[in-house]
Amino acid sequence: MLRIRASKMLAAPVMKIEILTIFPEFFTQVFEFGIIRRAKLASIVKINVHDVREFAFDKHKMTDDRPFGGGDGMVMKPEPIFAAIEQLLGTTNRDEYPKATRVVMLSPQGTPLTQEIANSLAKNADHLVLICGRYEGVDERVNDALVTDEISIGDYVLSGGEPAAVVLTDAVVRLLPDALGSETSAENDSFSNGLLDCPHYTRPADFRGMQVPEVLLNGNHAEIEKWRFEKALEKTQKNRPDLLKGENGGCE
Numbered sequence: 298m299l300r301i302r303a304s305k306m307l308a309a310p311v312m313k314i315e316i317l318t319i320f321p322e323f324f325t326q327v328f329e330f331g332i333i334r335r336a337k338l339a340s341i342v343k344i345n346v347h348d349v350r351e352f353a354f355d356k357h358k359m360t361d362d363r364p365f366g367g368g369d370g371m372v373m374k375p376e377p378i379f380a381a382i383e384q385l386l387g388t389t390n391r392d393e394y395p396k397a398t399r400v401v402m403l404s405p406q407g408t409p410l411t412q413e414i415a416n417s418l419a420k421n422a423d424h425l426v427l428i429c430g431r432y433e434g435v436d437e438r439v440n441d442a443l444v445t446d447e448i449s450i451g452d453y454v455l456s457g458g459e460p461a462a463v464v465l466t467d468a469v470v471r472l473l474p475d476a477l478g479s480e481t482s483a484e485n486d487s488f489s490n491g492l493l494d495c496p497h498y499t500r501p502a503d504f505r506g507m508q509v510p511e512v513l514l515n516g517n518h519a520e521i522e523k524w525r526f527e528k529a530l531e532k533t534q535k536n537r538p539d540l541l542k543g544e545n546g547g548c549e
């Protein structure tokens with residue numbers, strides 16, 4: 298059941314997220330589920346999606362063009378993105394952005410997204426503008442003049458920044474105060490203590506002959522905590538040994 302306090306429904310959102318894209322329909326349903334939907338309904342976050350094409354002023358509403366110097370593919374033009382930022386933030390001078398405003402370019406050339414970056418955005422930003430690149434890229438003057446953070450969601454190339462904007466939005470919104478509700482917390486998430494999360498089980502205790510570990514059934518909380526820590530360590534060792542060596546901000 299969805300219970301939202303009246304005071305929350307009237308308050309200004311904790312965070313505003315604006316997404317600039319040439320495929321606004323991509324986002325029609327994606328924020329209508331689970332924690333993000335609940336956060337929107339509780340006015341914890343407000344998400345607006347803007348069609349970059351509407352900021353193109355030529356008669357063909359062009360948002361891309363051929364690259365200077367030749368080469369394959371098309372490059373997103375700077376003018377519509379500058380016009381969108383001008384309208385949203387009242388300036389295209391990065392030094393004039395309010396302190397808690399961040400303009401993020403989603404691109405494979407960005408800094409890899411980590412839990413630490415998501416935490417920092419959730420804690421320090423109240424206005425995120427996410428630019429979804431397409432084609433071969435975005436005219437670099439957008440990065441030079443407007444962007445405060447260039448972020449990648451991993452070492453692989455997507456056909457556009459839209460899925461990355463969804464990933465970043467999800468990772469940040471669930472960390473906003475009250476977004477997870479009282480029954481859950483981000484404290485035990487993977488990465489929050491430098492380790493992956495431990496395994497979890499629910500009923501039935503015996504499923505097709507596969508038993509839930511005995512220790513979880515005996516109610517001894519000290520033993521359960523110890524088991525969870527050991528299993529988290531084991532899983533991290535197996536799947537992400539780099540975290541244990543402190544290579545990715547993990548514990549040493």
Ligand code: ADE
Nearest residue numbers: 403404405449450455461
């Ligand atoms: N756009 C294309 N590939 C991307 C990636 N890996 N991360 C963020 N944005 C992207």
